[in-house]
Amino acid sequence: IFDDVTEQCIALEDYNQELMNMAQADSTKMFGESSITISCICVSSIVLAVIISIIYSNSLIAGINTIKNGLRDLSEGDLTISSTTAEERNKCASRKDEVGEMGHALQNMLQELTEITIALYSASNQVKDGATQISATSQQVATGASSQAASTEEMSSTMEEMASNIRQNADNATKTGAISQRTTDDGKRGGVAVQEALVNIHDIAQKIGI
Secondary structure (H helix, E strand, O other), X not given: OHHHHHHHHXXXXXXXXXXXXXXXXXXXXXXXXXXXXXXXXXXHHHHHHHHHHHHXXXXXXXXXXXXXXXXXXXXXXXXXXXXOOXXXXXXXXXXXXXXXXXXHHHXXXXXXXXXXXXXXXXXXXXXXXXXXXXXXXXXXXXXXXXXXXXXXXXXXXXXHHHHHHHHHHHHHHHHHHHHHHHHHHXXXXXXXXXXXXXXXXXXHHHHHOO
16 A cells, blocks of 8 residues: 555656656747737837838938928028929828927018019119109100290291391391482582573573563
């Protein structure tokens, strides 16, 4: 009986040892599987974080490049910001971070500069129209001055001609006066001669008894 009990004890001990070995093996296997799972999760998390970081960095860099290119175009006088598209600028301005604020400020600055440029263009057109009107008025004034100068010159020539005619008429009047005076004197002398002739005829008639 003792031997049987001893064998059963040994068999039980062997069974317990086998159970312990199996449990240890299962634990080791589970630990290994857990370690692999945890490692996979960690690696996956790291890869995902790297991917997210890359995507965010690219998005951030794209927004910064959009703002940089826009400012460079504006500094060169290109109000169309040809180096970027409207979609890129709107996408940058719609961000909810500092880059989005800068993009929104860029959009506002572009709009204000465009309005200023339009106002300056309108003002320059008004100045151009005013200059054209002033030029036309100056041309009219110059034409009027030329006409007035021509009229003045013609009037001066006419007045000189009139003065010449007046001088000639004065000379003719003087000559006519002299001739009239000579005629008067001749008439007076002729009258005296006629009177003397009448006296002589009267004397002759008395002498011959007529």
